[in-house]
Amino acid sequence: MNPSRSLLRVASRATASSRLAITKPRKILLLIIRESIEPEIAAQATPHDGPVTAETSVQRSAELTPADLAFSARLGFRFKDNSILAQILTHPSFDSDRTPNNSRLSWLGRHVLGLYVGEYFYAKYPNLPTAALENLCTIHFGDYALGQIGKELGLPFVLRWNSVQGPSSDAGLDLVTGKAVTAIVGALYENEGAAAAKRFIHAFLLSRSFDVTTAMKFEKPRTMLTMLARKKEMEYPVARLLKETGRLTNSPVFIVGMFSDFKKIGEGFGSSLKMAEHRACKDALIRYFMKEIKDYELPSDIPNLPSEEEITFFRAKEATPATTETA
Numbered sequence: 001m002n003p004s005r006s007l008l009r010v011a012s013r014a015t016a017s018s019r020l021a022i023t024k025p026r027k028i029l030l031l032i033i034r035e036s037i038e039p040e041i042a043a044q045a046t047p048h049d050g051p052v053t054a055e056t057s058v059q060r061s062a063e064l065t066p067a068d069l070a071f072s073a074r075l076g077f078r079f080k081d082n083s084i085l086a087q088i089l090t091h092p093s094f095d096s097d098r099t100p101n102n103s104r105l106s107w108l109g110r111h112v113l114g115l116y117v118g119e120y121f122y123a124k125y126p127n128l129p130t131a132a133l134e135n136l137c138t139i140h141f142g143d144y145a146l147g148q149i150g151k152e153l154g155l156p157f158v159l160r161w162n163s164v165q166g167p168s169s170d171a172g173l174d175l176v177t178g179k180a181v182t183a184i185v186g187a188l189y190e191n192e193g194a195a196a197a198k199r200f201i202h203a204f205l206l207s208r209s210f211d212v213t214t215a216m217k218f219e220k221p222r223t224m225l226t227m228l229a230r231k232k233e234m235e236y237p238v239a240r241l242l243k244e245t246g247r248l249t250n251s252p253v254f255i256v257g258m259f260s261d262f263k264k265i266g267e268g269f270g271s272s273l274k275m276a277e278h279r280a281c282k283d284a285l286i287r288y289f290m291k292e293i294k295d296y297e298l299p300s301d302i303p304n305l306p307s308e309e310e311i312t313f314f315r316a317k318e319a320t321p322a323t324t325e326t327a
């Protein structure tokens with residue numbers, strides 16, 4: 001309703017009842033204000049026709065806040081449907097009966113993440129054993145680690161979830177945030193394709209530095225180095241004292257090198273020869289297993305080639321057999 005028309009209508013009604021004298025001006029003014037404002041408030045309060053149903057509740061949950069849009073812009077992507085981002089940011093603990101949550105997207109994203117992270121470590125560290133590769137993925141891309149990454153991305157400020165210990169508690173935030181990170185990967189893979197999910201993983205997850213030494217335990221480095229030398233048919237390792245100082249003092253320092261076929265494969269120091277040898281063996285194992293390939297090629301980067309029958313090295317004209325004319 002037009003406010004000016006409402007004012008005129010109420011004012012004319014008041015003057016008609018009282019003619020020339022207005023005995024209750026405050027009451028008339030309140031009536032004018034109420035009748036002019038209430039229709040606008042009602043229109044804003046009921047944006048959908050009819051009663052509020054589960055469908056309209058889902059529609060409202062898909063409406064993004066400015067913080068949601070800022071989060072999407074910070075990551076550098078924008079989904080065509082706002083409900084996708086709303087689903088990513090919604091944990092199953094948040095009104096899961098009516099609102100789509102990120103449970104399925106997180107499950108899908110976890111497997112996609114495992115694929116691209118696994119091939120990255122597999123290609124970059126060719127000497128790492130299988131158990132070490134598994135430990136490396138778990139340490140740096142487990143639920144807790146992904147939760148820390150999600151905090152850096154600003155996910156806790158836009159997540160929709162309910163803590164089991166009440167709204168004022170942050171218990172379980174790392175797990176919830178980590179699942180939201182995998183939900184982002186799953187949503188990108190499902191809606192934008194594998195290339196988009198891979199770009200996100202490499203830009204926001206694999207661009208970090210990793211301590212690869214945490215993936216292996218070197219509790220018995222002498223035994224492990226002996227087994228490695230036998231397996232690789234290397235010359236049996238020999239320890240040599242490279243430098244020393246303060247042998248007759250209370251704080252001596254020894255530097256020992258580990259050699260195989262006159263090639264130094266490790267080096268260590270210590271306050272005793274035994275400690276220095278121990279560290280030299282450990283260093284030799286780290287140098288071998290943690291060997292990093294700089295110019296590696298990922299399996300997903302290799303373009304799809306045609307089949308063997310479709311490949312030919314003839315030129316186009318030569319590939320077509322010439323037809324002979326008969327007289």
